[in-house]
Amino acid sequence: MDSVTRVLLWEFERPARLWALLVVPALIIAYVLILQLARRRGIRYTNTGVVGAVLPHQRQWRRHASVAMALCSMILIGGAWAKPVATVNVPRERATIVLIIDVSRSMEATDVSPTRLDAAKKSAAQFVNSLPAQYNVSLVTLSGHPNILVPPTVDRGVLNQAISKLQVADGTAIAQSITEGLSAISQAPTGDDGRPAPGLMVLMSDGSETAGGDPVAAASQAKEKGVPINTIAFGTQNGYVDVNDRRYNVAPDTATLARIAQVSGGKAMTASSAGQLDSVYKDLRSDVGYQKERAEVTAQWALYAMAFAVVASLGVVSMAARWP
Structure with a gap:
């Protein structure tokens, strides 16, 4: 196994690839700015009751949760790309x-x-x-x-x-x-x-x-x-x-x-x-029955990323389907 580098609580074989994660804070900033612009546009409508009757109500928490899950998925995918390493149990x-x-x-x-x-x-x-x-x-x-x-x-x-x-x-x-x-x-x-x-x-x-x-x-x-x-x-x-x-x-x-x-x-x-x-x-x-060895755990990180992506997708689908 190649040399590994510790970053915070984890170790990676290709830590330089973690620079790709800088896109995550950039997306967070963009998301916050979009929300601010949406609020300003909402102020233009004085008769909010009429607007509420015309446009379906979407719960804010569902939207925020979906975005958070998507960002978590991206973080884990970026970490997986950097080849994380951990001590795992290997059958003797x-x-x-x-x-x-x-x-x-x-x-x-x-x-x-x-x-x-x-x-x-x-x-x-x-x-x-x-x-x-x-x-x-x-x-x-x-x-x-x-x-x-x-x-x-x-x-x-x-x-x-x-x-x-x-x-x-x-x-x-x-x-x-x-x-x-x-x-x-x-x-x-x-x-x-x-x-x-x-x-x-x-x-x-x-x-x-x-x-x-x-x-x-x-x-x-x-x-x-x-x-x-x-x-x-x-x-x-x-x-x-x-x-x-x-x-x-x-x-x-x-x-x-x-x-x-x-x-x-x-x-x-x-x-x-x-x-x-x-x-x-x-x-x-x-x-x-097992011995501890240092091994790459990219697949494990990818699995967790998929789980977050599935939750984020369900949130998006629920908003698109206008579920109550």
């Missing part, structure tokens, strides 16, 4: 998604029915099945010893089977799980051009780092490799588990997860119920 042709699911003991909490883990497995399977078929997806378990359970694959059956068999384990090594996620992305096959597909992570956890690692440092490594991490803090602040006749609060560490997302360039979300988790995954599906 391929990608590698790493799904990191927390399977620590806290996932046995029942504050999310029937348990956090069961709800997480159901939502994760729906998310995987909703992704484009050409996307490679990898599954990483988050516990005291994170593991690449399924390397990047397009086989949704294998992924669904692995998700359904997830079992709880001890510990929560978030930093190491991110490292394993980066390793999984490196295993994804390259495209026909020999370049790897864009990598993204979805990290769902309900706890804090317990293995002594530095999740934020791991997120920085992901940032360096261009891999954003979308985090989901799952569970409620009142969640608990009973271990050896002792009750432990297992509220999600929303602050750490938000920091991981921020540092890596991802998105931080929270879910305190199965329904909210489904909604979060639905939003993520929209995010991972």
Whole structure:
């Protein structure tokens, strides 16, 4: 794409063409002068009642609105001629998604029915099945010893089977799980051009780092490799588990997860119920399915110009037809 120049709130590839818009204020001045001349001519008629009976009454607002719509259409056409540029969402042709699911003991909490883990497995399977078929997806378990359970694959059956068999384990090594996620992305096959597909992570956890690692440092490594991490803090602040006749609060560490997302360039979300988790995954599906690119949006401006032109035309037609 050629270099662009910002003019007010918009950017254009051919900003010099915006000089054509000077015709708009010229037309406004001409319109005001015509109205003034029309008023002066009206003063010549002293018997306005007779004139009103002979000539049909036309509402001023309809005339002004039609002119305004026509001028807006001209402004947008002029802007479109200057080739406006904007950041737009472009569908990804391929990608590698790493799904990191927390399977620590806290996932046995029942504050999310029937348990956090069961709800997480159901939502994760729906998310995987909703992704484009050409996307490679990898599954990483988050516990005291994170593991690449399924390397990047397009086989949704294998992924669904692995998700359904997830079992709880001890510990929560978030930093190491991110490292394993980066390793999984490196295993994804390259495209026909020999370049790897864009990598993204979805990290769902309900706890804090317990293995002594530095999740934020791991997120920085992901940032360096261009891999954003979308985090989901799952569970409620009142969640608990009973271990050896002792009750432990297992509220999600929303602050750490938000920091991981921020540092890596991802998105931080929270879910305190199965329904909210489904909604979060639905939003993520929209995010991972597109990438932001700079593109020319001339057609969009032309469409808006046409809309204003249609309204202006309707106003003119209504005056010509002498509608009440």
